[in-house]
Amino acid sequence: MTDFKKIEENLKKEAKRLLESGEVTVVLAYGKGFDEQHPMPYATKSVADVDNIVFNEYCNYNMARYLVRYPQGTKIAIAVKAADSRAVIQLIQEEKVKRENLVLLGIPVFGMKNPKTGEVIDSKTTSGMYNPVLYDILLGDEVHGQKIVSPYDVLAQYEVLDKDARWEFWKEQFDKCIRCYACRKACPMCYCDPCFIDQNKPKWADKAPQSPGNMMYHLTRFHHLAGRCIDCGECSRACPVDIPLYLFHKKVSKECEEMFNQAAGMSIEDKPVLVNFRVEDSDKILE
Amino acid sequence: MLKKTAIEKISELAAVLMDKGSLLAPVKEVSGHNFAEIKDPQKVDLNFYNTIISPKGAFFPHKEDFIKYKIGKPVSEAELTEVDPKPVFLFGVRPCDVKSFSIMDIHFNAAGIVDPYWSQRRKATTIFGYAYDLNQPVDPADFYNSLGIYAADPEGSDIFMVKKDKDLLLKSITPKGEEILAKLNTLIDAGKDDEKYYEETLQKGKEYKTRFLCIDQDVIAKKLEAIFHNNDFWTKVSFACLSCGACTFVCPNCYCFDICDDTMFGKGTRRRVWDACMFTDFTLEASGHNPRTQVFQRLRQKINHKYSYHVKKYGVISCVGCGRCTRSCPVNIDIYSIVEEALKA
Numbered sequence: 075m076t077d078f079k080k081i082e083e084n085l086k087k088e089a090k091r092l093l094e095s096g097e098v099t100v101v102l103a104y105g106k107g108f109d110e111q112h113p114m115p116y117a118t119k120s121v122a123d124v125d126n127i128v129f130n131e132y133c134n135y136n137m138a139r140y141l142v143r144y145p146q147g148t149k150i151a152i153a154v155k156a157a158d159s160r161a162v163i164q165l166i167q168e169e170k171v172k173r174e175n176l177v178l179l180g181i182p183v184f185g186m187k188n189p190k191t192g193e194v195i196d197s198k199t200t201s202g203m204y205n206p207v208l209y210d211i212l213l214g215d216e217v218h219g220q221k222i223v224s225p226y227d228v229l230a231q232y233e234v235l236d237k238d239a240r241w242e243f244w245k246e247q248f249d250k251c252i253r254c255y256a257c258r259k260a261c262p263m264c265y266c267d268p269c270f271i272d273q274n275k276p277k278w279a280d281k282a283p284q285s286p287g288n289m290m291y292h293l294t295r296f297h298h299l300a301g302r303c304i305d306c307g308e309c310s311r312a313c314p315v316d317i318p319l320y321l322f323h324k325k326v327s328k329e330c331e332e333m334f335n336q337a338a339g340m341s342i343e344d345k346p347v348l349v350n351f352r353v354e355d356s357d358k359i360l361e
Numbered sequence: 362m363l364k365k366t367a368i369e370k371i372s373e374l375a376a377v378l379m380d381k382g383s384l385l386a387p388v389k390e391v392s393g394h395n396f397a398e399i400k401d402p403q404k405v406d407l408n409f410y411n412t413i414i415s416p417k418g419a420f421f422p423h424k425e426d427f428i429k430y431k432i433g434k435p436v437s438e439a440e441l442t443e444v445d446p447k448p449v450f451l452f453g454v455r456p457c458d459v460k461s462f463s464i465m466d467i468h469f470n471a472a473g474i475v476d477p478y479w480s481q482r483r484k485a486t487t488i489f490g491y492a493y494d495l496n497q498p499v500d501p502a503d504f505y506n507s508l509g510i511y512a513a514d515p516e517g518s519d520i521f522m523v524k525k526d527k528d529l530l531l532k533s534i535t536p537k538g539e540e541i542l543a544k545l546n547t548l549i550d551a552g553k554d555d556e557k558y559y560e561e562t563l564q565k566g567k568e569y570k571t572r573f574l575c576i577d578q579d580v581i582a583k584k585l586e587a588i589f590h591n592n593d594f595w596t597k598v599s600f601a602c603l604s605c606g607a608c609t610f611v612c613p614n615c616y617c618f619d620i621c622d623d624t625m626f627g628k629g630t631r632r633r634v635w636d637a638c639m640f641t642d643f644t645l646e647a648s649g650h651n652p653r654t655q656v657f658q659r660l661r662q663k664i665n666h667k668y669s670y671h672v673k674k675y676g677v678i679s680c681v682g683c684g685r686c687t688r689s690c691p692v693n694i695d696i697y698s699i700v701e702e703a704l705k706a
Contacts, residue, residue, distance in 0.1 A: 109501050112693040115601040135692060139603070250390070252414070252423065254610045254637070259603035260691045272642045280623045282424035282634045312691030314413060314607045316392030 076183045077214060082129040084213040085153060088179055090124045092151045098177055102140055103153040104133040111189045115140060129153075131187045134195065136306045138162050138262040141171050151177040153213075155186070156203035157306035160339030161262035163208055164304055167339070167346050170265060180209025184217045188311060197223040199320045200307035207340060225305055226328045232321055244322070248288040250315045253281070257319055258295060260312035263302045270294060296322045301330040301347035304339040333358055362533045363556055364548035368407060371529065373547045375402035375452075381544070382448030382485075385419050387412055396451070407491070407529070410500060411455050415613030415685060417465060419451050420482045423610075428631040432624060444478055449486040450541075456566075457505040457681040459490045459517040461613035467675050468616050487541050489531075490518025492562060495569050502684030504572040504697045510681060513566025523562045530559050571682065574701055581700060582672035585665050588706050592657065598699050599660035601692040606637030608686035608694070614667065614679045617643075638662050664699055 089101040105116025105126045113128050115135045137152050138161035144150060150171075154162055162178060165171045182205040186195045196202050202225050204217035235243060255271070258264040270278050271291050278294070280287035296319075303323040310320045331337050333356040334347040344350075366374055378384045384399040387409050394409035396416045430439035462483070469479035492513035493499075505511075515521035519538030523530045530551055533539035542548070551559075588594055609615040619636040622629055636643060639660070644653045653659050671679040680696065687695045 107693040108687065108695040108698050111501075112687075112695070114693050117600050135601075140600075250392075252610050254606040255640070256603065256605035256607045256691050259605035268642065272640075281619060281621050282623070282632060284424065308691070312603075312605070312607075314392070314611060314689040315390070 075185055076131075076217065078130050078183075081181055081183070081214045082127065085129055085179060085181075086124050086127050088211055088213065089118050089127060089151065090121055092177060093118065093121050093124070098149040098151040100144070100148065101127075101151040101153075101179075102137040103127050103179070104129055104135065104137075129181070131185055132189045134186055134188070134308070134311060136161055136260070136262050136308045138165060139260065139308070141165060141176075141262075142265045146172070147175060149175055149177075151179055153179045153181055154206050154209060155181045155183050156206050157201050157304055158262075159206035159208050160201070160203075160304035161306060162339075163342050164263060164302055164339035164346070166342045167344060168302075173342060177211070178206070178209045180206035180212045182206065182212065182214050182216045184220050195307065195311075197225045198228045199310050199318075201225045201305035208342065226324055229321065229324055229328065232325065244292075245285065245289070247317050248285060248292055250317055251283060251288045251292065252315060253283045253288065253291065254314060256312040256314060257309035257317075260308040261299070262306065262308070263299055263304070264295070266298075270298075292317075292319070292322075296326060299323060300326045301334070301336075302338050303327050332356075362539055362542050363551040363559060364531045364542055364545070365525075365528050365551045365555055366531070366548050368524070368527055368529050370547065371405055371407060372402040374545065375399060375405045377545055377547050378450045378452070381541075382450055383445075384450045384452060385416070386450075386452040405452070407453055407524070409453075410493075410497065411458075411683065411685070413685070413689065414611050415461065415683065416451060416454050416458055417461065417613050417616075419449065419486060420462070420479050421465070421469070421616065421618075423635050425478060425633045426630050427620070427633060430629045430631070432627045432629055444481045444485075446481070446485060449482065450489065451486050452489040453491040453522070454488055454518070455493060455683070456490060456512065456514040456516070456518075457503075457508075457510045457683045458613050459488060460505075460508075460510050460514075461681045461683070462488070463517055464614055464677055464679055464681070465616060467677070472675070487519045487537060488517065490515055490521045490534075492521070492523045492566060493569060494524055495562065495565055499569065499571050500684055500688070501572070502687035502695070502697075503682060504574065504684065505682035506571045507574045507576050507697070508678060508680060508682045511566045512569040512571075513563045515563065523559050525555065525558050525562075528555075530555055532559055571684075572697060574697065574704075576668075576678070576700065576704075578668075578672045578676075578678050581678075581704060582669040584703055584706070585669035588703060589661070589665070591706065594702070594706050595657040595661045598702060599657040599694075602639075602656050602660050602694055603692060604639050604641065604656045604659060605691065606639050607689045607691065608696075609637040609639055609663070610635060611685040611689045613681060613683055613685070638666070660694075664696065664703070667696075668700060668703075 092098045101118040104113045107114040113133050136158045184204045279290035385396050386405040387394040388397045388404045389406045393413045395412045426442045469476040515534050519535045521532050533542045617636045618633045645651045667679040
């Protein structure tokens with residue numbers, strides 16, 4: 075099991091060092107919430123605030139979500155778990171942030187929990203990776219020897235459904251949607267301003283929480299994230315009515331990976347699949 | 362009048378109520394319980410702590426159609442949508458949520474303009490309040506005690522219900538409740554010990570402690586006014602905020618809405634839809650100017666509206682401490698902690 079206390083100490087230590095030396099102006103990590111099970115995303119701007127930093131099994135937040143709020147050029151240190159590091163890589167690929175402005179505090183972790191259910195978060199709702207893909211400083215020991223489960227295994231129950239059954243499945247799920255937009259707001263890749271759903275010239279979908287508006291919103295969002303979703307599972311965790319958004323994202327990611335042989339956010343050398351053309355790219359989509 | 366029924370026979374009671382009107386009651390969904398119109402009496406499930414979304418939708422639905430029209434046709438051909446006058450039974454509402462209805466009445470019924478949709482529904486609805494189960498632990502997010510509400514307060518309910526082991530005790534509070542209760546023939550008369558248990562529960566409800574903070578409404582209202590320009594404070598408490606609308610949509614006291622036209626294939630509907638002050642486009646003006654572009658401005662607005670402007674304008678805090686916003690927040694923003702911090706600031 076991951077030594078959460080040790081990671082917390084290292085996080086504080088590094089945050090202090092980075093702020094003191096002036097290497098960064100802000101450290102994006104986790105802070106105290108109203109109780110231990112409910113920590114919060116936290117931005118440390120001064121050494122005096124470093125003591126408020128915490129790390130425990132409920133610090134699920136993908137801090138990459140907050141990167142785009144800062145003006146380009148801001149020197150930022152950011153705590154990244156496995157999926158979070160992929161989000162940072164993807165943002166670098168999309169030129170939303172620059173590598174040289176970031177200090178990545180890598181957190182290898184196994185045993186993160188969903189505070190709502192108490193369940194361990196694994197490859198069912200996220201990529202199920204344990205070690206950050208990219209980091210400058212590692213805050214704990216790398217996790218090895220845990221069972222590696224493909225993040226796409228969970229799709230098996232969904233893929234047996236035929237076209238009509240899938241349509242019914244998603245129709246039912248989207249009927250639950252209350253259009254609070256927590257999913258897009260929790261998503262590190264949803265940085266469009268304005269989001270298409272907020273536009274009213276043209277108005278892409280009705281504002282009321284009903285189909286076809288709900289369908290329009292979710293299906294469009296799913297496709298805007300094709301080849302970009304890094305499978306952190308934050309959209310599903312943020313959803314107050316528990317729509318299993320991760321299923322659709324995983325399905326699209328799987329197809330993308332099969333067609334283009336590239337998973338999102340795995341290397342800063344990559345280009346996002348849908349803005350890149352390679353002669354050897356699959357023509358499956360045209361067949 | 363005190364009546365009772367076995368909780369396992371709750372579907373019989375539900376069937377009787379469905380016979381007399383429409384029944385809105387908690388049903389179990391994947392993510393938890395929510396109020397829904399009951400089609401199958403077996404679905405009523407009282408084994409819940411509180412619903413994810415507040416019952417405000419019973420009077421102020423998430424979407425409400427006002428007018429249906431055809432483009433290019435004269436206004437006289439447009440159809441007004443009427444509220445169904447059928448009696449409604451809103452079953453199993455927690456005391457803090459019952460309290461929220463009286464606060465919402467200010468906006469829809471008493472602040473100068475009467476909203477016909479809200480008031481017609483209010484009149485047609487009988488509220489069955491339901492005490493929290495005092496044997497279950499309090500959710501850490503709740504803080505209704507701080508707003509002067511207790512776990513077994515019958516105030517505002519027409520009929521108040523208390524769980525007694527395997528039975529449900531139903532007490533009429535208002536004449537409307539008494540009339541309904543007398544007609545519910547699946548109920549049996551309660552005995553002396555039930556009377557005693559009911560009274561005791563109301564008392565014990567005061568000992569069922571949620572988080573508590575001494576909130577004097579005039580003090581907090583003034584304090585928030587004083588720190589309005591303290592950007593450091595607001596940026597700090599709102600850093601984590603994602604600016605989604607989850608908190609406002611689950612809240613029993615948020616009442617902002619948008620009126621929009623949905624037109625397609627020559628047909629149109631003008632409807633009211635819940636809106637949220639946390640959305641970026643909430644204050645976007647036609648000129649393109651937006652007075653609240655920053656997250657902290659929007660969160661500040663939310664807190665100030667509930668704990669400051671509302672006190673000054675209507676003399677009451679627009680929050681009942683049900684804890685829903687805290688529970689539903691993807692990043693655990695806690696309005697109670699913000700109020701606590703504000704008092705210290």
